[in-house]
Amino acid sequence: MRFWLSDEERRPDPVPVVTDDRAAILAGLVLWVIALAALLVFVGPLVEAGRVWWLWTCLVGIGLGLVTLVYVHRRARQR
Numbered sequence: 001m002r003f004w005l006s007d008e009e010r011r012p013d014p015v016p017v018v019t020d021d022r023a024a025i026l027a028g029l030v031l032w033v034i035a036l037a038a039l040l041v042f043v044g045p046l047v048e049a050g051r052v053w054w055l056w057t058c059l060v061g062i063g064l065g066l067v068t069l070v071y072v073h074r075r076a077r078q079r
Contacts, residue, residue: 021072025065032061 036058039046046052 022069022076025069025072029062029065029069032058032065036062 036055039055039058043055046054
């Protein structure tokens, strides 16, 4: 097995696949919002069990998703 090929032996690089990153990010955001809504229904037992950090995890996921959505939207607009 060889680890290095000369330029003549190399195949051309494949064409990059065009994807819609915003759709994937929106799907993730929807899932975080659903998880937050489900946990808010059971907020009493969560507090009693000391699992309030689950709510914060959902909020951080939503926040990071929104920041990423803005970033991807601006990057797509620049192209």
